[in-house]
Amino acid sequence: MSASTPPSIPQSSTSPWIILAVTSGAFAALNGVFAKLTTDDHTTAFAQSLAHLFGLESSPVIEMLTRGACLGLNVLCNIIMWALFTRALTAGPSTVKVSITNTASNFLATAVFGMIVFQEAVGGLWWLGAAMMGAGCILVGMREGA
Numbered sequence: 001m002s003a004s005t006p007p008s009i010p011q012s013s014t015s016p017w018i019i020l021a022v023t024s025g026a027f028a029a030l031n032g033v034f035a036k037l038t039t040d041d042h043t044t045a046f047a048q049s050l051a052h053l054f055g056l057e058s059s060p061v062i063e064m065l066t067r068g069a070c071l072g073l074n075v076l077c078n079i080i081m082w083a084l085f086t087r088a089l090t091a092g093p094s095t096v097k098v099s100i101t102n103t104a105s106n107f108l109a110t111a112v113f114g115m116i117v118f119q120e121a122v123g124g125l126w127w128l129g130a131a132m133m134g135a136g137c138i139l140v141g142m143r144e145g146a
Contacts, residue, residue, distance in 0.1 A: 020088035021098050025105025027081035033113045034074035038067050042118065100137040107133065 037043050047066035048058045056062065085102055092098035107130065114120040 015091070017088045017092035017098060018101060020084050020091060021101035022105040024081050024084035024088055025102045025107075026109045027077045027084060028102070028106040029109035029113050031074055031077040031081055032110055033117055034070045034077060036118070037070040038074060040118075043067055043070060097141055100141050104134060104137055 037046075043066055044063055047063040050066060051058045051062045085098075088098045088102065089095055111122050111126070111130070115122055
């Protein structure tokens, strides 16, 4: 190795930027869950269940506190998402690859959270669209690497 050639740094099998981008996408999806819970009817039922759990009567105050907590969690998830995303952009090989990874993670996590939290149905057409979006992301990522 000559003096002008810097030594190469071995890459681990999982780059930190991938973990950061995927986690950022998941927090973006959680942001959406808490945003929906701030205004959704599910929150009314949840607030009533909390009141009964603690031996309290259901009241508008408990519902507003529950909605306020959801709003606070919405803001917190948004802050965490942006912090992770900017770290991923700094650590990643290109902004395109980080953005694609983040978007794909967000898309899939949103579907999973929607099915779990809101019992939303995700049919075959949705999965077909998700596969097409994934293929498009791969193509854009391949073009970026060329």
